[in-house]
Amino acid sequence: MLSLTPARLLVRLAVTTAVLATAACTLVGGGAGVDATVDPNAWYVLRNRHSGKVMDVLGSTADGNAAVGQWSRNDGVRQQFQLVASGDGTYRLRSRESGRVVDVEGRSRTDGARLVQRVDANRSSQRWRLVDVDGHVQLVNRNSGKVLEVWEWATGDGARLAQYTDLDGANQQWELIRLDGGGGPGPTDPWPTPRGEVRITSTREVSGTFDGGLQRYSGIGDGGQGEDQDPMFRLADGATLRNVIIGAPAGDGVHCAGSCTLTNVWWEDVGEDAATFRGGASVNATVDGGGARSASDKVFQHNGGGTLTIRDFQVSDFGKLYRSCGNCGTQYRRTVVVRDVVVTAPGDALVGINENYGDTATLSGLTIVGDAGRDISICDRYIGNDSGDEPRRSGSGADGTFCRYDPAAITYR
Secondary structure: OOOOOHHHHHHHHHHHHHHHHOHHHOOOOOHHHHHOOOOOOOEEEEEEOOOOOEEEEOOOOOOOOOEEEEEOOOOOHHHOEEEEEOOOOOEEEEEOOOOOEEEEHHHOOOOOOEEEEEOOOOOHHHOEEEEEEOOEEEEEEOOOOOEEEEHHHOOOOOOEEEEEOOOOOHHHOEEEEEEHHHOOOOOOOOOOOOOOEEEOOOOEEEOOEEEEEEEEEEOEOOOOOOOOOOOOEEEOOOEEEEEEEEOOOEOOOEEEOOOEEEEEEEEOOOOOOOEEEOOOOOOEEEEEOOEEEEEEEEEEEEOOOEEEEEEEEEEEEEEEEEEEOOOOOOOOOEEEEEEEEEEEEEEEEEEEEEHHHOOEEEEEEEEEEOOOOOOOEEEEEEEOOOOOOOOEEEEEOOOOOOEEOOHHHOEEO
16 A cells, blocks of 8 residues: 655645535536537647646557656647547547557556556546536546546656545646647647747757756857858757747757757747757657748758657648758768658658668658648658768659658648
8 A cells, every 4th residue: 555645644634624524515516517518529638737747648659558647748649638438427538649548557446556558448447537626627537436646746747647536636637628620730739939038149058958948049040041050959969958949040950969859849940950960870869749840941950870750740831851961971871750740831851861871761640731732742762972962862752661651641631
């Protein structure tokens, strides 16, 4: 049995007293008001009242391997859930990324049991009753009768979600935010509003994690395509940049010296490039959430080797979303994974890779908006070189070897 921390014990004592005094007023019928507003065809983000962060599938999408936690909101598919009616007044929370539902691990009835995702079996531990609480909802598990909460009032990214006895805490209350048009980043979705302005005139070096608090950073370069401009941020190997809005002028955006992670980073007006990925032959970099617009040429330039993953991203008015360097003095084999990206025309191409160096591009979950003529190329192949000459394009389209995607699975709207 889990022991109570002193803080939780005090809350439990206070709430127990209040509940005993007002038992007749318990919100047993609150679910009716919620039912009237739930759209089973829509996708929702669930934001915690205490932390301000949202429910997120953390890590793997494999059945049972992924914990459900909280993360800063980016409206990616890991943060989108459909409320599937179970036929008894309860709902199952289905992940848009995996199709699996939120479950109490091991069908436990104990306080503190963590939440995971499982294949939808419509069993009682996967069913949640929604109860109105002052404009928010509690989610009460059908199997245990306990409520879904952020464990120990955590406020950080990655904190786990669990079930616990109802203490009427703000960490046990959730706001249902409907994403119009079925959810996901899209052309009509608002970009984040900057929470402040930061003017910088020299490159900011980042090691470890830098959280920009969704402030707008600008001030380097002239906003044009001139080569060799300084970056706004230079990330050391292993660094993370998150919650940053990059305005104009932005110089050469972000430089990654090795493996790095860009989470919820937004480029309002791409200058030379949004981000350049450097390092050796086996670097791993990730762009998770965010977006970029007004890129005359490239958004992401891959000069080093290894793998770049771009997921839950939106891009509009651009030249190329990704380019494996076609004429760098040192060449590598490069891999790019593009997943769950919304693309808004105009644009030239999503990815460009060098087949003679063994590059591969794997693309899935693409939505392309405003391209009625299907003019945006999905995957272009080149013959790269290390002499600095302009590379020659050798082909385009899915070939199963270098460009790996299913053209029929691309959504055009």
